[in-house]
Amino acid sequence: MATVIFYLTAIVAILAALAMVLSPNAVHSALFLILNFCSVAVLYLLLRAPFLAAVQVTVYAGAIMVLFLFVIMLLGAEKADLGSEPVGWQKPVAILLGIVLLVEGGFVAYRGIRLPDMTAAQANDIGSPITISSVLFSKYLLPFEIISILLLIAIVGTVVLTRRDRAHLREEA
């Protein structure tokens, strides 16, 4: 059962990703990306990480992608890549290197790592919100606090970057 769900979800995730990359319309790309994120969230559930699955859907597929869509709409940038490719060999080389990277990744996935698969009983409890939060607020307390400061900086930075010059505004007005 789990295997079937895995393969189905995996295929959906891959197709969604490909569609995201290939779609000429940025809005479509964003929607495909949301689909990809949701299918990955399903995989998280299979990996016994329900908390992160929830975070994935709410934060990633929800907040972040909404931000993306908002910006696309705001700028009117949904159109496909404009003009011609300035560096002719960029695309073939990129695809070639991508294939090499994929081969290497596959090699790593099946030959490079030597990890025993845990039994279900052992791995049962690692993803519950209680476990995660107890680790987060004890072992990773300091990084957690730093992340909060990072987010604050990001907020301030965003405000500064998008704020229009006051003098500039007055001129326009």
Next chain:
Amino acid sequence: MENFIWLVPALPLLGVIINTLLGAAALRGSHHHAPGDSHDTHAADHGVHHDNGVRRVGWLASAMVGLAFVLTLVMLVQLLGQEAKVGEENGRFFDITYWQWMAAGDLRIPFGFLIDQLSLTMMLLVTGVGFLIHVYSIGYMSHDPRPTRFFVYLNLFIVAMLMLVMGNNFVMLFLGWEGVGLCSFLLIGFWFEQRDPPWAATKAFVVNRIGDFGLLMAMFAIWGLTKNAEGGALHSLVFREVLAPENVGSLQFVQTAFLGTQYTAAGAIALMLLLGVTGKSAQIPLFVWLPDAMAGPTPVSALIHAATMVTAGVYLVIRTAPIFELSPSVMNTMALVGVATAFIAATIALGQYDIKKVLAYSTVSQLGYMVAAVGMGAYGAGLFHLLTHGIFKALLFLGAGAVIHGYGDEQDMRKMGGLRHKMPRTFATYMVGTLALAGIAPLAGFWSKDEIIGHAWYGAEGGATHRGIAIFLILSSMLTAFYMARQVAMVFFGEQRDKSIHAHESSPLMIWPLIILAVGSVLGGLINLPGLHPLTSWLEPLLGEEAAPFHVGLAAVVMVLALLSGWAGFTYYRRAERRIKATHRDPLHRWGGDFYAIFEEKWGFDSLYNAIVVQPYKYLSNVLGKAFDVVIIDGVVNGSANLVGLTGRGLRTFQSGYVRSYALMFLVGVVAVLGYFVLR
């Protein structure tokens, strides 16, 4: 008092600092001209102001040296108040180490002073004569455009010379040794906008470098080879450790091979030190720089190239006498070098027309006396002659400076004559100096020169005699009297041959030092008067020399010979006066012929060195300059620049401005690194 001895070099150093920082301001004066002033009053005003500035700068410099002299005198009194001997050891000394100057591995160099009879005697000469010459320079340099620089250099020289004689180890000595060399270079080339001084300065510096090499080698060898009483390496350069009898003796038993010959370490070191001595004290074969050094201002010639710096070699020999004592053959060599220099330089002095060149060769000759004396082991006599010579040769140089200064900067004796009426005081003091140099009793030179000749003829008590050396020293003494008589006759007697020059007496500021030095030249013999021997007994705890007996007969013979020779020279040049013309050769040439030409040509030393060293070197430099420098050095430099340029031009294409291209590079790296781990 010994706590304040550091003030002796520190005061002139203070003078250097103050004059360097404030000298320019002192010269500028405080007066501002009103814009309406005429040009003439400007110039006159400027002259007065310049004079005042020179005085301010000069008196400050002089005062510093004068204070140092006073401090040295106080130090002398204190040393005299101590017991001369503690048991068998010398009791009158201070060995003060202030701090560790450098340390590396086994090497420990302290910064400290050794004040004993020898260094104190030298300090008295340096600061005493130095003070008088500073004062004289205020007058002499009053019209020079750069007096501050002059006095700064002069003070710096005093500092370096004091370091040389006061240092308690070889490195301190070397510091002073190089310091005086540097100041000598700077002061010879002081008038660098003229043609000759820069060349003379360079020559002095380069020739001295050969001697410095010897001193350095000697220092290395001393540090490496001296063993202590237990037979372990001593690894010290401190005089009182290295030269202590139980340590220095070890040098005799260490053998070193050089050019296929076996030397004892003591012999090799002594030979290297001798090389240093010949460089600094202008002995054969390295004396050629000193006569050219006369291109510098005359006070410099008096202070550095007659009274003090050139005697550093003699000081070095006396200081390191325990090493020289271990190697009689080097001592003999030194004595021969000294006497040969004394004789040859005296003959060359005969053939010179430049008033300062005569004195320069005379200085070389007298230095030869000193070196011969210390080479024969007569350290006291050598130091005695060093002191008296320092006084009367300073007097002669300053007198010559007064003549040059008062005679329109003319130095050719053939254009002078009859100046005794125009410059009576200069003439009188000059005569005192001449008689002292010629060795006429009872002036200073007589006593000191006689002590050397007596030592050579009769030998030390129980020691060997050096009759051959004595004969040549006597001959040199006769030559000295002759060339000095020639000089006096040409400069001060007869008619003024160049009527176009207005001769005048110098200012009191220049005359007073002459008078004081003249008094010193008269009384200088008292320093080591036979019968009393104050100097010898003062040095006795240090050098262990007994006072030599005075040989009346020999002294009388030498003096009579000198008198006769001087009289002959004087009468000859008075008679031949009509034949002395600026365009003609010396009247003596008629009699001496080719021999005289040899003297004129300085025995070919300069030509020889020119042919075997300077020309090949220039040729080599030329070749290297044209071939090696242009092709290889420039090729490497330009080539590397071009390489960088080309590489940059090539790499520029990678920076296209397209972020995606950079990302692609990034990916190439990622793939490569991952590939490395996969394929490993």
Next chain:
Amino acid sequence: MNDVSTNAYVLLSAILFTIGVVGVLTRRNAIVMFMSVELMLNSANLALIAFSRARAESDGQVITFFVIAVAAAEVAVGLALLVSIFRAKQTTNVDDVSTLKG
């Protein structure tokens, strides 16, 4: 319930990552490039959670949590930059932002 092997998850992660990489390198719309970067981050998260299960430890999941937080911050700043660039150049095409070339 028999689990899918960790290797399979890692392979899936690699595939998604490669698609993201190719997307970044080939698309010229800055927003799509940005989304491709998000895809790459997401694939890394997937691998992390797979390892977390394999080791039976929560650390991988906590790190994923951090990655999501950082990604949120990054998206905020990155989109702000895009807005600024768009204001200045009226474009979201990254190839038009190439004045800093050698």
